[in-house]
Amino acid sequence: MDKFQFMGNATILHLNTRKEGPEDAQELAVDLKLKATADVMITRYFDEQLATFVFLSNGAVRNKVMGPITFAHELESYRLDMVGSTFTGVRVKKFALEPKDGFKVGVTFAVSFKPSGDEVARVAEFLQDEIDLCLTPSDSELDFGDGGAAHSHVNTYDGADDELLPAARELVASHRSASISLVQRHLRIGYNRAARLLEALEARGDVSATDAAGNRMVLITAEATA
Template sequence: MEKFRYMGRAVILHLNTRKEGPEDAQELALDLKLKTIADQLVMRFFDADLAGFVFLSNGAVRNNVMGPVTYSHELESYRLDMVDSSFFGVRVKKFSLEPMDRFKVAMTFSISLKPSGDEVARIAEFLQDEIELSLAPSDNELDFGDSTGVRTVHVESGADDELLYTARDLVANHRRASVSLVQRHLRIGYNRAARLIEALEVLGIVSKPDENGNRTVLVEEGASA
């Protein structure tokens, strides 16, 4: 099973500050609850067959009286990028997935991090607002597939690129994922465009190349991944 990762827009529903650690060395901690409307592909991080179970072939929810699907497992050692800051050692937990029509999923989840006092104040300014964020395992090596066929991709350069969100929207709107498209529209060099495409692959925005080198865009136009 792939490691969970998410890049897109989310609303900060709630935040809570607290102290954690030994009494003589306590650190400031922040808990956030977030909600986003994601594509059905996000379900693959939890169960490869989940989307096929909850959606009909036309994108309608199979059972309208079905409640959200919850997962209690906690993920550790994540990197979080949001509101112009990067946080490491982030914990991600309390997932809730509620299927919606048109292959959409209302996903809520909680994250715990250790910010500075200034960073808490800046994050608090966005309470109840929609922000751009990126969550990924912080070892920069993201696994694909099961233990019998793991593929490891190093995407640090592309994932850290400030044009990543722009590249995501570009390929989603054009319904085409190519290095030349990104290079031409963003007016950047070939190597940088190639790194961005690889990062979009890791984040589940585009497929890996087929035998002819072509990629498929896996999200709908204007959708968050």
């Protein structure tokens, strides 16, 4: 895994708004501090040997008194999908990893981006709440488990013909949610493929079109997929 990414639930710990840029052309910017729990595999983005250093073979933390491990990585050009909005040109920094028993890792990091005024208000509503988010490099399809073949035809891919469509249909029905990040996380696929699967489900009448906030309603029941 060459680039950091995160898909799952995270809590917004802190929100800060500021202006950046030349004095005569300043733009609104937001800094968020996020905290989540991830699988041990996330340590590979920082050091291939880190998991061996902090965990015993049974998944227990090797050194119980060790504090969070901080990293100075500053990443540019990320895409952030959360609370019904998509933000691009996102900067990611201030990483801290806290090993937990069971091969789990507490991850704290900060993201900075330029939203609209309405988007700031929407994000602020979720302060101190757990949200579903997807943070990926803007220049990568990030289709996991598909190998290079997935990248060779991303421009011609049709979600209606995707072999994962039945699984996506069952997933949204059982979770009563139709978010791109949900489909990505559970099916281990890239953002574009997940979006096209939802478009295919919309065409079938299984989910609604996106509303003004970017959300979809699930129209199919779990029983209908059985």
